Amino acid sequence: MITTIRLQSEDFDAAAEAAKLSHGRTDIGAVVTFTGICRDHEGGHGVSAMTLEHYPGMAEDEIARHVEDAKRRWPLLGATVIHRYGRMQPGDNIVLVVTASAHRQAAFAAADFLMDYLKTRAPFWKLEERPDGTGWVEAKETDDSAAARWQAKPGAAAE
């Protein structure tokens, strides 16, 4: 399986990354692409920009551990995770997850799983620029419960 994990400050091309994963292969029947984008609002206040801080030594390792976990749960044929850091403005790409498999269910589930874990376990923190100053984004319980559903019934979510 082809695995690509990158942390970078520069932008990425989601379509090009997805095409790369299936290029020259005839066993892949499904490619799912998820792109997380910087929004101009959050919880009732405006967001003019945000800065993503990360733990350089750990972020890559942690993402790799979750990609390995996803490989054990679903028959993946490829996975790409790109997470940006630095300052981003509304409309800018933040994160990309691409998963490839023979069938769509595994590709959808693995992409969903990887995003849930990126939000709650990968060492990244968002500092928002708001009308009244800057503020750190607080972790959401909805993100924790989204990640917890994969622990409740291991593998069950694959179906």
Added chain:
Amino acid sequence: MKLLYFAWVRERVGKAEEEIAPPADVATVADLMTWLAGRGEEYAHAFEKRKVIRAAIDRVHVKPDTAISGAREIAFFPPMTGG
């Protein structure tokens, strides 16, 4: 051992990293947070909500009762908000 701080923990402590040598009775991650909180006003402020703060030893998430002996790098940070 080397300590790393991220996000608002880093802002409150006032530095991103430092070398420390805690006393021998500081055995766990929770002990270390208690010891750090006693090092001054900025540390007390950073570690006042200890239950919220997460830790990693040598770049792997750990729980507060994890032993710190043998650790080369310990990081403290708020709950993660990536993705």
